[in-house]
Amino acid sequence: MIQKRNLTKEKIIQVAFLLSEEIGLNKITFTKIAEKLDIKYPSLYNYFDNMDNLKIEMVKYFLNNLNLNLMKRLIGKSGKDAIKEFAYTYRDFAFKNRIFYELFMTIGITKDDEIHLLVKKFNNILYEILNFYIEDKEQLIYKSRSLRSLLHGFVSMNFHGYFHTDVNLESSFAFMVDDFILSLSPK
Incomplete structure (x- = not known):
């Protein structure tokens, strides 16, 4: 015991x-x-206090680990290398921590201040990367949402078994990330 x-x-x-x-x-x-x-x-x-409180704490644990993982992997990277590293780190972390990821997606943004701060930190990491290409704040938000949606869509569809073709999954992911990078133009 x-x-x-x-x-x-x-x-x-x-x-x-x-x-x-x-x-x-x-x-x-x-x-x-x-x-x-x-x-x-x-x-x-x-x-x-209860199971809901435990699940919120689990989301905080997940977000904190995701943010730390991203920051470690992004040291010394910028431009397309940083975007690729961010995308692959996000995907790999979600695949390795499927339960964490699914809980995070189902619990959503709560009224918990710490979750809001951790999500803001995550977004700021992505804004810093995209700032290499984009200065306008509104455009920065649009492109951030685009990349997060692409990554979440890929991860979720993979989790739910929607990729059933002969095309290599890794190649598909690389194509998606490269295509996103091509949509950006340097400052």
Whole structure:
């Protein structure tokens, strides 16, 4: 049994994700998480008010890790190299963390201030990359939305099994990213 002093929010979140991968996100409960941790389920209420609160914390964990991953991978890159790195990092992170990604997409933007800040940080990373090509703020937002929509569409369609042709999936992704880059013109 995990002693209370060894139990942390992060450990609970990680177990919740592992359990989600095993039985599905909608089937996890405090009772099942507690069983996995070998603790009594009321102990979880010391860390989270309810399952909705836990899911919000899971989204924060995901967004924080995504942002850190993007920042690490983008060091020293600019222009098309930065856009490609951003796109591949986003896609690979979503594929590696499918449950995180699906939870993030289903929970949406909440009234939680920390989620808003993490989403803003994510957007600012993309704005900095696109600023290499675009100065106008409105155009910057349009192109940011375009790239995020392309990436989300690709990831979601792949998750749901919509790519069933002989055309190589990796080639399709590379084509999509290159085509987006071609839509940009240098300042």
